[in-house]
Amino acid sequence: MRDIGVLGAGISGLFTAHFLGGDVEVLEADDRVGGLARCFGGEGFRSDIGGHILFSKDKEALAHELAVLGDNRRRGVRANKVLYQGLHVKYPFENGIDVLPKEDIVHILHSFVDNPHKAPPTNFREWMYHVFGDGLTDRYLLPYNEKIWKTPPEQMSLEWVDRVPRPPLIDLIRTAVGIQTEGYTHQLYFDYPKTGGFESLPKALLAKLAGKVSTGFCAARIAPVDGGWAVVSASGEERRYRRLVATIPINALFAALDGVPPEVQAAADALRFNSLRVALVGVRSADLPAYTALYVPDPASLYHRVCYNQVFSPDMVPAGCSSVSCEITVAPGSALDAWSDEQVLGRVVDDLGRDGIVDPATVCYRAVHREKYAYVIYDLGYSDRVRVVREFVESRGIHLAGRFAEYRYVNTDACVRRALDLSRELRGGDIAPEARVSDAFVAEVARG
Numbered sequence: 001m002r003d004i005g006v007l008g009a010g011i012s013g014l015f016t017a018h019f020l021g022g023d024v025e026v027l028e029a030d031d032r033v034g035g036l037a038r039c040f041g042g043e044g045f046r047s048d049i050g051g052h053i054l055f056s057k058d059k060e061a062l063a064h065e066l067a068v069l070g071d072n073r074r075r076g077v078r079a080n081k082v083l084y085q086g087l088h089v090k091y092p093f094e095n096g097i098d099v100l101p102k103e104d105i106v107h108i109l110h111s112f113v114d115n116p117h118k119a120p121p122t123n124f125r126e127w128m129y130h131v132f133g134d135g136l137t138d139r140y141l142l143p144y145n146e147k148i149w150k151t152p153p154e155q156m157s158l159e160w161v162d163r164v165p166r167p168p169l170i171d172l173i174r175t176a177v178g179i180q181t182e183g184y185t186h187q188l189y190f191d192y193p194k195t196g197g198f199e200s201l202p203k204a205l206l207a208k209l210a211g212k213v214s215t216g217f218c219a220a221r222i223a224p225v226d227g228g229w230a231v232v233s234a235s236g237e238e239r240r241y242r243r244l245v246a247t248i249p250i251n252a253l254f255a256a257l258d259g260v261p262p263e264v265q266a267a268a269d270a271l272r273f274n275s276l277r278v279a280l281v282g283v284r285s286a287d288l289p290a291y292t293a294l295y296v297p298d299p300a301s302l303y304h305r306v307c308y309n310q311v312f313s314p315d316m317v318p319a320g321c322s323s324v325s326c327e328i329t330v331a332p333g334s335a336l337d338a339w340s341d342e343q344v345l346g347r348v349v350d351d352l353g354r355d356g357i358v359d360p361a362t363v364c365y366r367a368v369h370r371e372k373y374a375y376v377i378y379d380l381g382y383s384d385r386v387r388v389v390r391e392f393v394e395s396r397g398i399h400l401a402g403r404f405a406e407y408r409y410v411n412t413d414a415c416v417r418r419a420l421d422l423s424r425e426l427r428g429g430d431i432a433p434e435a436r437v438s439d440a441f442v443a444e445v446a447r448g
Helices: 011-020 059-069 102-113 124-149 169-176 200-208 250-256 262-269 341-354 382-395 412-427 439-447
Strands: 002-007 024-028 039-042 045-048 074-077 081-084 087-090 189-192 213-215 219-225 228-233 238-246 273-283 293-295 305-308 322-330 363-376 398-400
Touching (some): 039 363, 045 273, 059 412, 059 439, 102 169, 124 322, 219 250, 250 382, 262 382, 273 341, 322 341, 322 363
Parallel strands (some): 002 024, 238 398
Antiparallel strands (some): 039 045, 219 228, 228 238, 273 322, 273 363, 305 322
């Protein structure tokens, strides 16, 4: 019986194993590691599964990510825009309002300062109006969030809204008169792999975990045995561990775990999520703007965000070409969920042409990636359901880590932080010596 088994070789599982060191093994159902951090494409075009960059207010977590990448990283500067009524507005939207018509600017400022939505908010829709006022909410926040969440915002709770920074009034005033300001400054500068796309990060972790990762092993049954755990694959292969960490989606864990009570299973089944389609469109042109991403709140366009891959790294496209990755959230079971790849690509290329993003005549490569589990939805009742699920799993002695295991909408840095904290807990206070980074390196990362 090995010491610790880790289910899932996404960022959370790989970093947890990296920090644990010692007698640890990672089991991955797919034939590749990486989870949401993988890439796809062909003919020299490469795309991440959604736009990924390395940045964080948590400098220790970020230092560990950068240390794993080593020299395979380059510094980038955010150059995002919002496509609003044909205008390319600086991102975040409240930092680019100077390009809007003057009446729009007046309405945004007036409704932000003299905001009638005074009552404490009870749902996400009320929160947006309460914090941002009518002007910003109606023009950008409401349509964009309706589009990405595929859920009426009045049916969403407030557990996650600390992810949405609140603009200071002085920034709005400066922007309104044309003085340049920057919002979300913690993500203004970022790092990204020079080569290999974001998948370079899990691949680098895999190299550090040589011999400790088994791919193609889907946990079909998980049961207590001899004071530990037996994990059995669909083919009947069995692995035994003294302790178990699950980073796989909670639904997959419960499908394999013996003895889940009906009320706990019902709580897990009621947890909601959105799937993702990423349409990669390559073009025979190097003339696309040097944006990192374009946010598109207009419901007439299928995608909510378009990433310009060559800006992250020239390695993402063939010489003389460019590409965009168009992200589309999909509610499971919806009409859009039934669309074929060709339907998605046909609509995306048409929308790119209409929005003036890409000339359809220059398109030379098209591909779609489908991801079942992409976005955790914080609907009303989320807290109670998650509490029931987590309390049951903890009572069984299984440790959870990662977006769809813990059921938290978190970025890579938060996954690394959870892996750090959990590993220290399981090791009795520190991470494996080979995974440590120096205080000097953390300080260097903090200085930027």
